[in-house]
Amino acid sequence: xxxxxxxxxxxxxxxxxxxxxxxxxxxxxxxxxxxxxxxxxxxxxxxxxxxxxxxxxxxxxxxxxxxxxxxxxxxxxxxxxxxxxxxxxxxxxxxxxxxxxxxxxxxxxx
Numbered sequence: 035x036x037x038x039x040x041x042x043x044x045x046x047x048x049x050x051x052x053x054x055x056x057x058x059x060x061x062x063x064x065x066x067x068x069x070x071x072x073x074x075x076x077x078x079x080x081x082x083x084x085x086x087x088x089x090x091x092x093x094x095x096x097x098x099x100x101x102x103x104x105x106x107x108x109x110x111x112x113x114x115x116x117x118x119x120x121x122x123x124x125x126x127x128x129x130x131x132x133x134x135x136x137x138x139x140x141x142x143x144x
């Protein structure tokens with residue numbers, strides 16, 4: 035599980051970039067896991083309150099994601115419903131559905 039502190043350790047000021055830090059840490063873990071021959075699977079569908087309780091995470095930390103890291107198994111070891119899903123071609127959303135371009139001239143002073 036990855037979490038990140040919502041305040042800076044030295045000043046205790048709010049860290050408005052804590053989820054950015056979480057994303058950067060997640061990406062580095064992903065790359066190193068792959069480098070070591072491991073598979074990393076990020077999960078967002080978990081009970082945050084229960085995770086904080088079970089792992090005794092202080093209130094000044096925000097739980098962002100749960101991560102499983104391990105070795106790749108075979109399709110034969112999966113339950114039937116996942117075997118079918120695992121063999122279907124993956125479809126990606128078009129870039130136009132996930133990235134937005136807008137004239138931001140009004141936001142920035144020239």
